[in-house]
Amino acid sequence: xxxxxxxxxxxxxxxxxxxxxxxxxxxxxxxxxxxxxxxxxxxxxxxxxxxxxxxxxxxxxxxxxxxxxxxxxxxxxxxxxxxxxxxxxxxxxxxxxxxxxxxxxxxxxxxxxxxxxxxxxxxxxxxxxxxxxxxxxxxxxxxxxxxxxxxxxxxxxxxxxxxxxxxxxxxxxxxxxxxxxxxxxxxxxxxxxxxxxxxxxxxxxxxxxxxxxxxxxxxxxxxxxxxxxxxxxxxxxxxxxxxxxxxxxxxxxxxxxxxxxxxxxxxxxxxxxxxxxxxxxxxxxxxxxxxxxxxxxxxxxxxxxxxxxxxxxxxxxxxxxxxxxxxxxxxxxxxxxxxxxxxxxxxxxxxxxxxxxxxxxxxxxxxxxxxxxxxxxxxxxxxxxxxxxxxxxxxxxxxxxxxxxxxxxxxxxxxxxxxxxxxxxxxxxxxxxxxxxxxxxxxxxxxxxxxxxxxxxxxxxxxxxxxxxxxxxxxxxxxxxxxxxxxxxxxxxxxx
Numbered sequence: 001x002x003x004x005x006x007x008x009x010x011x012x013x014x015x016x017x018x019x020x021x022x023x024x025x026x027x028x029x030x031x032x033x034x035x036x037x038x039x040x041x042x043x044x045x046x047x048x049x050x051x052x053x054x055x056x057x058x059x060x061x062x063x064x065x066x067x068x069x070x071x072x073x074x075x076x077x078x079x080x081x082x083x084x085x086x087x088x089x090x091x092x093x094x095x096x097x098x099x100x101x102x103x104x105x106x107x108x109x110x111x112x113x114x115x116x117x118x119x120x121x122x123x124x125x126x127x128x129x130x131x132x133x134x135x136x137x138x139x140x141x142x143x144x145x146x147x148x149x150x151x152x153x154x155x156x157x158x159x160x161x162x163x164x165x166x167x168x169x170x171x172x173x174x175x176x177x178x179x180x181x182x183x184x185x186x187x188x189x190x191x192x193x194x195x196x197x198x199x200x201x202x203x204x205x206x207x208x209x210x211x212x213x214x215x216x217x218x219x220x221x222x223x224x225x226x227x228x229x230x231x232x233x234x235x236x237x238x239x240x241x242x243x244x245x246x247x248x249x250x251x252x253x254x255x256x257x258x259x260x261x262x263x264x265x266x267x268x269x270x271x272x273x274x275x276x277x278x279x280x281x282x283x284x285x286x287x288x289x290x291x292x293x294x295x296x297x298x299x300x301x302x303x304x305x306x307x308x309x310x311x312x313x314x315x316x317x318x319x320x321x322x323x324x325x326x327x328x329x330x331x332x333x334x335x336x337x338x339x340x341x342x343x344x345x346x347x348x349x350x351x352x353x354x355x356x357x358x359x360x361x362x363x364x365x366x367x368x369x370x371x372x373x374x375x376x377x378x379x380x381x382x383x384x385x386x387x388x389x390x391x392x393x394x395x396x397x398x399x400x401x402x403x404x405x406x407x408x409x410x411x412x413x414x415x416x417x418x419x420x421x422x423x424x425x426x427x428x429x430x431x432x433x434x435x436x437x438x439x440x441x442x443x444x445x446x447x448x449x450x451x452x453x454x455x456x457x458x459x460x461x462x463x464x465x466x467x468x469x470x471x472x473x474x475x476x477x478x479x480x481x482x483x484x485x486x487x488x489x490x491x492x493x494x495x496x
Contacts, residue, residue: 044449106175169432241367
């Protein structure tokens, strides 16, 4: 009969330790646990006794008590600071400035921290290398933190020597304030503006000399005012010349009109006409007619009417009657005449106009010459005014430049005085002091030693127990081999 071989696999051991198992580990590794615990506790407590840590602290206040003027090519206007609150960016900038490498380097150099430290052998070498490592170490040890909801910055430094801790913070504060002053307001401004002011003052003197020489050589005080006055005189003279030309044309036209009028106007005008008889002549004619009638009568008494003498008398009587009739028909006229007033007025006005034309022609010639003189003078004064205005602008520019640099120099002087007086936008609100008490008390080191020793020793005990070979309990044998344990003997140490 064939029998099959059955291989029974070894049961895997999945321990689930109980409280007893845990306590048993401490009992099995009690020597290691006690030695490690005592050693760690003693080392921690001894460190607290022989190497205490002292912490020096200082506080920096960031404020806006001073506003440096901006370097601009124009006069600086006085700004009105409306917001006195320090922004988060400004506070963070100051925090970073405290941790600046230049500030830390200056603090390490001035505090003697480099010479007092014992650098590891691997950091040996040149002084620059040792300084760089010291600066790096100081940067790690210095803690800079901005206090929330305030304008304060807290700076702390830990050291085993309280004097060194305070000295390092003192040097750090001095280097920080110097750096703040350097970056906020560069040095050398006063000397720069002093030099620029002297140069601009020399330029101002040269501009004044050129202006005075020009005034003396050209014989003008204010060419622009004199040019304006000359232009006004030129305008008046030109207007007078034009008025004279108009008056002259008017006078000539008047002369031509008067000459035309004189051709048609009579020299004399009849004013009185009288018609009357000539009584003497009529009397003489009538007396003669009477004498001739008497003579004819007398002759008729002697002669016949056909007698030649009688006929002559009749002829004379007819002539006398004809003369009397003609006298009655054409009486004596008395005509009175006088010079024509229009003709006389025209002649007088003609003479007056001719005289006036002569005067106007002379006046026009003089006005034309005066206008030409004024125009030439105005042109010269215009050129002189342009040149003088250029000199005045140069003088004004030099004066403005001089006053600008003088103002900037005064601002720099005030800034230097404020720097010397320590008036900055930051201030050491709390100066570092030598700490009298260590950062951690002996009770703290004792508690830390207990906690650290218990944790490390417990870990070592569990690690050693886990790494120890062999079986420690019958249960481990049964669980690992899958076979029952018939008997177990305790350790010799346990029997004792």
